[in-house]
Amino acid sequence: MRVLLVEDDVDLSRQLKTALGDAGYAVDHAADGEEAHFLGDTEPYDCVVLDLGLPKIDGVSVLERWRRDGKTTPVLILTARGAWSDKVSGFDAGADDYLTKPFHTEELLARLRALLRRSAGIASATLSCGGLRLDPRAARATVNGEPLRLTSLEYRLLHYLMMHQGRVISRTELVEHLYDQDFDRDSNTIEVFVGRLRKKIGSDRIETVRGLGYRLTPLPGESTEG
Amino acid sequence: MTGTSGGTTGTETAEPKARSWGRWFGRPGRSLTLRLIWLASLWIVLALILAGWALTSQYQESALRRLGNMLGQTIDEVVLASSATPTGIQVAEIKDAQTLRPLSGEYWAVAEPDGRGGLKVLASSPSLAGEALSVPADLPGRLSAAFGQMISYTAEGPIGRPLRVAASMKRLPGREAPVVFMAGIDRSDIDSDTRQFATFTWTALLILGVGLVIAVLVQVQIGLRPLFDLRNEISDVRKGRIARIAHNYPLEIQPLAEQVNRLLDQNQETVERQRTHVGNLAHALKTPLSVMLAEAGNQAGDLPDMVRKQTEVMKAQVDHHLRRARAAARAQLLGERTAVAEVLDEMAVMLERVFEDKAVEIDWRAPDELGFRGERQDLQEILGNLIENACKWCRHRVRISAGPTGLGQMVVVVEDDGPGLPAEQREVALERGARMDETTPGSGLGLSIVVELTRAYGGRITLADSDLGGLKVLLELPAAEA
Numbered sequence: 207m208r209v210l211l212v213e214d215d216v217d218l219s220r221q222l223k224t225a226l227g228d229a230g231y232a233v234d235h236a237a238d239g240e241e242a243h244f245l246g247d248t249e250p251y252d253c254v255v256l257d258l259g260l261p262k263i264d265g266v267s268v269l270e271r272w273r274r275d276g277k278t279t280p281v282l283i284l285t286a287r288g289a290w291s292d293k294v295s296g297f298d299a300g301a302d303d304y305l306t307k308p309f310h311t312e313e314l315l316a317r318l319r320a321l322l323r324r325s326a327g328i329a330s331a332t333l334s335c336g337g338l339r340l341d342p343r344a345a346r347a348t349v350n351g352e353p354l355r356l357t358s359l360e361y362r363l364l365h366y367l368m369m370h371q372g373r374v375i376s377r378t379e380l381v382e383h384l385y386d387q388d389f390d391r392d393s394n395t396i397e398v399f400v401g402r403l404r405k406k407i408g409s410d411r412i413e414t415v416r417g418l419g420y421r422l423t424p425l426p427g428e429s430t431e432g
Numbered sequence: 433m434t435g436t437s438g439g440t441t442g443t444e445t446a447e448p449k450a451r452s453w454g455r456w457f458g459r460p461g462r463s464l465t466l467r468l469i470w471l472a473s474l475w476i477v478l479a480l481i482l483a484g485w486a487l488t489s490q491y492q493e494s495a496l497r498r499l500g501n502m503l504g505q506t507i508d509e510v511v512l513a514s515s516a517t518p519t520g521i522q523v524a525e526i527k528d529a530q531t532l533r534p535l536s537g538e539y540w541a542v543a544e545p546d547g548r549g550g551l552k553v554l555a556s557s558p559s560l561a562g563e564a565l566s567v568p569a570d571l572p573g574r575l576s577a578a579f580g581q582m583i584s585y586t587a588e589g590p591i592g593r594p595l596r597v598a599a600s601m602k603r604l605p606g607r608e609a610p611v612v613f614m615a616g617i618d619r620s621d622i623d624s625d626t627r628q629f630a631t632f633t634w635t636a637l638l639i640l641g642v643g644l645v646i647a648v649l650v651q652v653q654i655g656l657r658p659l660f661d662l663r664n665e666i667s668d669v670r671k672g673r674i675a676r677i678a679h680n681y682p683l684e685i686q687p688l689a690e691q692v693n694r695l696l697d698q699n700q701e702t703v704e705r706q707r708t709h710v711g712n713l714a715h716a717l718k719t720p721l722s723v724m725l726a727e728a729g730n731q732a733g734d735l736p737d738m739v740r741k742q743t744e745v746m747k748a749q750v751d752h753h754l755r756r757a758r759a760a761a762r763a764q765l766l767g768e769r770t771a772v773a774e775v776l777d778e779m780a781v782m783l784e785r786v787f788e789d790k791a792v793e794i795d796w797r798a799p800d801e802l803g804f805r806g807e808r809q810d811l812q813e814i815l816g817n818l819i820e821n822a823c824k825w826c827r828h829r830v831r832i833s834a835g836p837t838g839l840g841q842m843v844v845v846v847e848d849d850g851p852g853l854p855a856e857q858r859e860v861a862l863e864r865g866a867r868m869d870e871t872t873p874g875s876g877l878g879l880s881i882v883v884e885l886t887r888a889y890g891g892r893i894t895l896a897d898s899d900l901g902g903l904k905v906l907l908e909l910p911a912a913e914a
Contacts, residue, residue: 214837215719217720217723218723286715289812289813294782294812298787308718310729312729345788358791359793404611
């Protein structure tokens with residue numbers, strides 16, 4: 207397993223390098239954003255530990271560039287500020303997990319293991335509907351190549367609609383598949399989630415069939431094969 | 433020192449003056465409207481009283497002058513008709529109906545000083561019917577002092593009605609001793625005319641005064657309207673409905689509106705600067721703390737244990753004090769509105785990914801139009817920590833619902849299906865911040881940050897049991913009016 211460690215503090219990077227090495231990872235180290243971007247762009251890492259406060263180019267920008275170039279390597283960000291707005295912007299840029307400084311080394315190692323475990327299963331048994339793509343094993347969805355930010359309930363709804371695309375699905379059927387338990391079973395719930403999903407994927411993709419339910423269709427001009 | 437004492441004296445002398453000024457014109461800090469109306473009305477009343485007095489006295493004076501002219505004419509006629517005889521004065525008949533008809537109201541008389549300070553009547557008009565024109569005691573003296581000139585006075589007439597009397601001392605050809613010619617005329621007509629004029633004038637002025645005061649009222653209301661508009665807009669800024677003052681105001685208060693906007697900008701800048709400082713300080717301290725923690729983490733023994741423990745304490749202290757400073761700076765920020773649904777969505781998406789191993793499901797509900805009256809970063813901080821806490825403790829489910837409660841407040845309820853918190857521990861959890869979640873990885877300060885920020889916004893936080901089985905956190909926060 208190759209890990210890229212991006213951290214500008216000399217002492218901390220030395221310690222982390224040692225700890226990661228001891229845990230069995232092959233570690234490359236970058237001390238600034240430019241070097242990090244270059245390494246991440248050229249070498250096939252399994253995972254990246256990225257500090258956000260970096261010289262030259264900040265961590266969020268580095269991450270954004272990788273994601274724009276199609277790099278899907280899982281990234282764990284280290285933030286010193288600990289503010290949620292930083293975490294949110296990190297996630298918007300494509301991070302997979304965060305850790306707030308100061309942290310225990312064991313915590314970092316545990317998070318890395320979890321990240322690698324998650325990304326290991328990714329394969330390409332994807333569902334698609336026009337510009338929409340959904341990868342059930344990674345539980346990720348994209349619209350026209352842009353990653354969709356979905357909550358699990360929204361994801362589950364989209365998954366069900368994509369598995370039955372082109373067919374009209376009643377609200378009752380959707381409610382039954384949205385929740386495992388018997389909680390909150392009213393059809394308003396479905397309207398709420400369909401509304402949110404429309405905002406994120408484009409309102410024309412989900413058609414309301416009056417009195418019957420909903421139907422997912424590709425946009426006119428998009429081919430189902432996508 | 434000198435400057436300070438001088439300043440104090442200045443304030444002391446200024447105060448009583450302000451107070452007496454205030455007593456008359458409405459205290460500064462009270463109503464500007466009242467002050468303007470009060471001042472204008474006072475001026476109107478004074479001006480109208482002055483005008484009324486001038487008009488009526490002028491009218492009376494000219495009426496009396498007219499009477500004086502008539503009396504002078506009568507005297508001239510009598511003088512022309514008079515001639516001296518060895519026995520006294522002979523007055524030829526004057527063909528004037530008014531002086532012939534008894535008690536007609538127009539009279540004349542011819543007299544001479546009797547040598548004892550009085551007057552002896554030599555002849556009088558038939559209209560007097562034997563009565564005499566009354567003579568003030570000092571008249572003969574004044575007449576001889578102003579020889580040939582006319583002296584007027586008011587006296588009671590023969591039938592008890594007021595008379596205007598004129599008298600003049602003259603010499604007749606062929607007679608050594610001076611002769612006094614007198615003429616009198618009833619002045620009750622003139623008096624009633626004057627009274628009528630006064631009544632009319634005062635009535636007209638009263639109506640004018642009332643009209644003017646009403647005009648002032650209207651003018652003040654219209655004139656001050658931009659001020660009321662400005663007040664409303666500032667209150668909208670406070671309530672978070674608008675971020676800046678946008679309205680165009682008249683020349684006089686536009687600078688005020690611009691200054692308020694500049695103040696808002698400055699406020700924002702200060703907060704921004706403070707946040708940057710705070711962030712920089714946190715960044716500067718936390719990396720060394722990480723180094724110490726990592727260094728100690730590799731070794732066993734008393735010293736590394738102590739370093740680990742103390743590093744945690746330092747981290748907690750840094751977090752605690754920095755957040756407090758941020759919260760204090762933030763609560764002063766005005767005019768911010770944050771969409772709650774957006775923040776809930778980004779938090780839910782992010783935290784589900786973070787807790788993916790546990791397959792946490794975050795079900796959130798909030799109306800799209802619900803707004804938090806405050807900064808986005810703060811709502812992220814409050815909800816992020818609460819939801820992260822819920823995700824840590826839940827088995828699989830986290831439920832969040834947010835909605836307005838009216839009266840400018842909103843409530844956010846965060847529930848989980850975890851083990852919950854016994855009632856007796858809830859107080860402690862809120863009081864001391866959430867030390868008890870230290871067993872779960874991550875910051876142990878989540879709840880204390882939430883409590884501090886919530887209080888800085890004047891909100892409230894309550895803990896209860898959730899029907900999902902775990903903890904239910906009720907958060908009351910100020911809502912932005914739509």
